[in-house]
Amino acid sequence: MSLSALPSAYPLIQAPMAGAQDSQMAIAVCRAGGLGSLAAALLSPPQLAAELAAIQAATDAPFNVNFFAHQMxxxxxxxxxxxxxxxxxxxxxxxxxxxxxxxxxLRQPFGDAQLAIVQQYRPAVVSFHFGLPAAAQVQALKDIGTCIIASATSVAEAQWLAERGVDAVIAQGSEAGGHRALFLADDVASQTGTLALLPQIVDAVPLPVIAAGGIADVRGIRAALQLGATAVQIGTAYLLCDESRISxxxxxxxxxxxxxxxxxxxxxxxxxxxxxxxxxxxxxxxxxxxxxxxxxxxxxxxxxxxxxxxxxxxxxxxxxTPWWCGQNPSGCRAVSATELTQDLCRAFQAA
Structure with a gap:
């Protein structure tokens, strides 16, 4: 997956945010040319199917579905x-x-029930947090042509993911809001910021790398691209959007x-x-x-x-109440996610 091959008009991914969004945000981002994401960790299988159907009824643009891969x-x-x-x-x-x-x-991991639904709806991208599910399930996703990306909080995690066949790695810096994606270690004291982690992962794996954490505007986008990112993933900036489901x-x-x-x-x-x-x-x-x-x-x-x-x-x-938020909320705006995405995508043209 190269910069031009990202399955959306612009190399911008709306970060999946379980509990803070639903299909409406993903649809709004897709309509603006970004890669909208649906967070599925809190969805039952029937809810997941309904949300995927809603996205496909509203847009024919590619989108991402995110799952957790933790052990219960x-x-x-x-x-x-x-x-x-x-x-x-x-x-x-x-x-x-x-x-x-x-x-x-409670948040549920990716399993056979979720796989069957994904096989039915065939989203362009499936992303994972906390590692990857079973190898057979990863292969089943590849067999339907789905692009698989997953988050890493360290070089070791990025290499682990690359060895197991992901198509791209998300370099999640410590600035990011919500759950840390760490899965090979538990010590958050050793976690690295985005601008330090990103070039290390770029140098360590032969895959496209997506920058995540602390990116909220054109300055962050430019910095990420300069450091070798293929794309950026932005979450906190969307929390005040009209489609956000936060309280x-x-x-x-x-x-x-x-x-x-x-x-x-x-x-x-x-x-x-x-x-x-x-x-x-x-x-x-x-x-x-x-x-x-x-x-x-x-x-x-x-x-x-x-x-x-x-x-x-x-x-x-x-x-x-958990108020998930990254370290840089300066990009948050009370507008539609479509408008915010359009403004952010202009930053790529200027970057």
């Missing part, structure tokens, strides 16, 4: 007890019955960060899901010290936090 390793009773012990003051404060919590709605509280937090950037702070935390993810700092993150040793494994940590969040939000308290 159930926590031990001891792990859950330690996690609930940490959260007990919040259970008490908001009246949450830990024994009656709904454990549904009013989340929108308000991002607006506040834009209006007072000297006071805005994001951090990487495992408190909301069990895996490291970057978001705007709030009560739970401050109380828990961002990375907590007793957080339940991903994605099981989310069930208890979601129960607290639901109760807290009803009381007007957003301190337990």
């Amino acid at each position: 390793l159930e926590p031990t009773p001891q792990q859950m007890r330690r996690w609930h012990d940490f959260l007990q003051p919040y259970f008490d404060r908001f009246g949450v019955d830990a024994a009656a919590m709904d454990a549904g709605g 009013p509280l989340h929108r308000a937090a991002i607006n506040a960060a834009m209006q007072a950037p000297q006071q805005a702070q994001t951090a990487i935390t495992n408190l909301f899901s069990g895996k490291p993810a970057r978001g705007l700092v709030n009560t739970l993150m401050r109380d828990g010290g961002y990375m907590h040793a007793d957080a339940a494994p991903f994605p099981y940590a989310a069930a208890a936090v979601n129960a607290i969040r639901a109760k807290a939000e009803k009381q007007g308290d957003s301190g337990f």
Whole structure:
């Protein structure tokens, strides 16, 4: 996949953002010439099929579908007890019955059910977070002509992906919002920024490399291209768009960060899901010290936090809501995703 062969008019990919978008954002980006993405990690198989049908009914442009490739390793009773012990003051404060919590709605990995749906709808691109699924499933995607891309947070991860046949690598710098894509290591303290990581991966793998993390405008796009990127992936800039599905509280937090950037702070935390993810700092993150040793494994940590969040939000308290956001929200605009994409794509012409 070369720059000219990216299956969209411009080498710009809208980052898939589970919980923050649906098919409408992907459609809007596709209409502007970018590669719109659908985040599928929180979708059931019927929901996934419905969203893919909606995209194909609205546009004949190529699009990307993103899946997680994590292992669902159930926590031990001891792990859950330690996690609930940490959260007990919040259970008490908001009246949450830990024994009656709904454990549904957790992020699911790519599996045979998802593969069957992808084989039916045949999207141009499928992307993966947290490594890759089974080799047979990767081959099945290749057999239908799908371009496979996956995220790497280190040179070692990029090489691992290249050895397993991906068509392009996303170099995800530490600035990126949402979940870190790391899968060969767990230590976020060693994570590298985009402009340091990108040229190292470009030099290390014989594949197109897509830059992600901290890119919000023409300056970031130019820098990424100068450092060897084939394309850029942008997520945070889309969070205030008309098609974004984030809550009013989340929108308000991002607006506040834009209006007072000297006071805005994001951090990487495992408190909301069990895996490291970057978001705007709030009560739970401050109380828990961002990375907590007793957080339940991903994605099981989310069930208890979601129960607290639901109760807290009803009381007007957003301190337990994950406000995913990258380190550079300066590009966020309350316009349609089509307009934002058109403006960003003009940057490629000027780059």
